[in-house]
Amino acid sequence: xxxxxxxxxxxxxxxxxxxxxxxxxxxxxxxxxxxxxxxxxxxxxxxxxxxxxxxxxxxxxxxxxxxxxxxxxxxxxxxxxxxxxxxxxxxxxxxxxxxxxxxxxxxxxxxxxxxxxxxxxxxxxxxxxxxxxxxxxxxxxxxxxxxxxxxxxxxxxxxxxxxxxxxxxxxxxxxxxxxxxxxxxxxxxxxxxxxxxxxxxxxx
Numbered sequence: 001x002x003x004x005x006x007x008x009x010x011x012x013x014x015x016x017x018x019x020x021x022x023x024x025x026x027x028x029x030x031x032x033x034x035x036x037x038x039x040x041x042x043x044x045x046x047x048x049x050x051x052x053x054x055x056x057x058x059x060x061x062x063x064x065x066x067x068x069x070x071x072x073x074x075x076x077x078x079x080x081x082x083x084x085x086x087x088x089x090x091x092x093x094x095x096x097x098x099x100x101x102x103x104x105x106x107x108x109x110x111x112x113x114x115x116x117x118x119x120x121x122x123x124x125x126x127x128x129x130x131x132x133x134x135x136x137x138x139x140x141x142x143x144x145x146x147x148x149x150x151x152x153x154x155x156x157x158x159x160x161x162x163x164x165x166x167x168x169x170x171x172x173x174x175x176x177x178x179x180x181x182x183x184x185x186x187x188x189x190x191x192x193x194x195x196x197x198x199x200x201x202x203x204x
Contacts (some may be wrong), residue, residue, distance in 0.1 A: 005111040006030035007102070007129065009077050011197075012037045013054050015062040015168045016144055018137035022114060023063070027070060030112065035063050036077035036102060042202035043081070049199050050188035053145065053178050058171060065167035076102050081202030087194060089123055099127045119195060139163050148172070152183035 006026040012019055012035075026033045037059040040047045046055055054062075060073045078101070079086055085094045103111075113129040115121050116136030124131040147158035161169050172179065189200045 003032070003108055003110075004030050005106055005108040006033045007036065007106070007111055007113040008033065009036045009038065009102070009113065009115070011052065011141055012059045012062065013052050013141050014144060014148075014164055014172055015059065015066070016139045016141055016164050018139040019141075020066055020165045021137060022116075022134075023067060023071060026114060027067070032108075033071040034106065035071050035073045036075075037063075037073065039075060039078040040083065040199050040202065041078055041080050047081075047199040047201055048178075048182075049190045049201075050149075050182040050185055051142075051145075051190040051197055052199070053148075053182040054172075054175065055178070058175050058178065062165075062168045062171045065171055066165045074105055076104060079198070083198045083203045084193075087196075089194065089196075090126055096127075099129070102129075148179045149183035152180050 006029070008023060008026060010019060023033060023035065037056055038052075039056045040052070048055060056075060063071065063073050077098075079098065086092055086098060087095070089095050111130060113124050113131045114134055115124060115131055116134050121131045121133075144160045144163050147156075147160035147163075150156050150158060151160070164172070190197050191200050191203060192198075193203075
């Protein structure tokens with residue numbers, strides 16, 4: 001029997017201890033493990049927002065700083081502007097192209113994918129990505145981001161450093177200018193459509 005790979009598609013903005021736990025469990029049960037931080041690209045430029053303050057390279061560094069080369073971080077979970085062309089999910093031919101793009105560098109014949117969201121699990125099943133049954137873990141990237149922004153605006157360090165892996169703390173601190181940039185923005189230039197988040201820039 002050949003090896004069974006695991007695919008983990010996530011925002012990872014930033015990587016939290018919940019993400020670390022998920023990847024650790026996948027590493028225990030599957031090999032290899034592929035991690036896919038989402039990207040949004042327009043005119044060969046990555047778009048970041050208050051909801052997605054960290055670049056792909058920064059998030060890749062977060063994962064590799066914790067797991068080294070025991071997992072592989074791939075950039076194939078990428079939406080290209082206009083992002084509206086990927087909707088509605090399952091019905092859009094572009095969404096199926098994204099599915100094929102995600103598995104394009106998977107060498108193994110058998111693989112599973114991970115999500116803690118019930119609706120996402122249904123979609124991943126229809127896309128043929130073989131989702132595992134799992135529950136959503138408590139620490140969210142959104143709550144950590146709010147603490148990061150509060151530290152910039154109010155000087156309150158909060159407890160975010162206890163909610164992310166120690167290696168991620170260093171990556172965030174080394175890239176503190178990214179946190180400062182978005183903390184000072186009044187509006188989040190991200191929109192939610194059909195339960196999915198997209199940058200407003202490049203949506204249409």
